[in-house]
Amino acid sequence: MPLNYHDQIHLLKDILADHQIDCCGSVAEYEQLERVIKSLMVNNEIDQNVKGILQDIYSYSQAGINSANDHDHNQLHQSKFTGWIESIDQYS
Secondary structure, three states: OOOOHHHHHHHHHHHHHHHHHHOOOOHHHHHHHHHHHHHHHOOOOOOHHHHHHHHHHHHHHHHHHHOOOHHHHHHHHHHHHHHHHHHHHHHO
């Protein structure tokens, strides 16, 4: 059963919050972010402002998959997690 829009948004925010708290993420989590974002990007009802944020998160996840040091990659983005989550809340 596919996730609905609200489930996808909740999952996205949960993964980002975990990455912020744990200061790391697994390849599987980065891949999950990409799948959820791809699904959300084709949703015509999603706010354009959220699409820009999703692009940023997608880039973060791609870089995370290819990162030799996940902890360092995550540390580079620590300042962005709260903003991404708050922006998603604001527009969704």
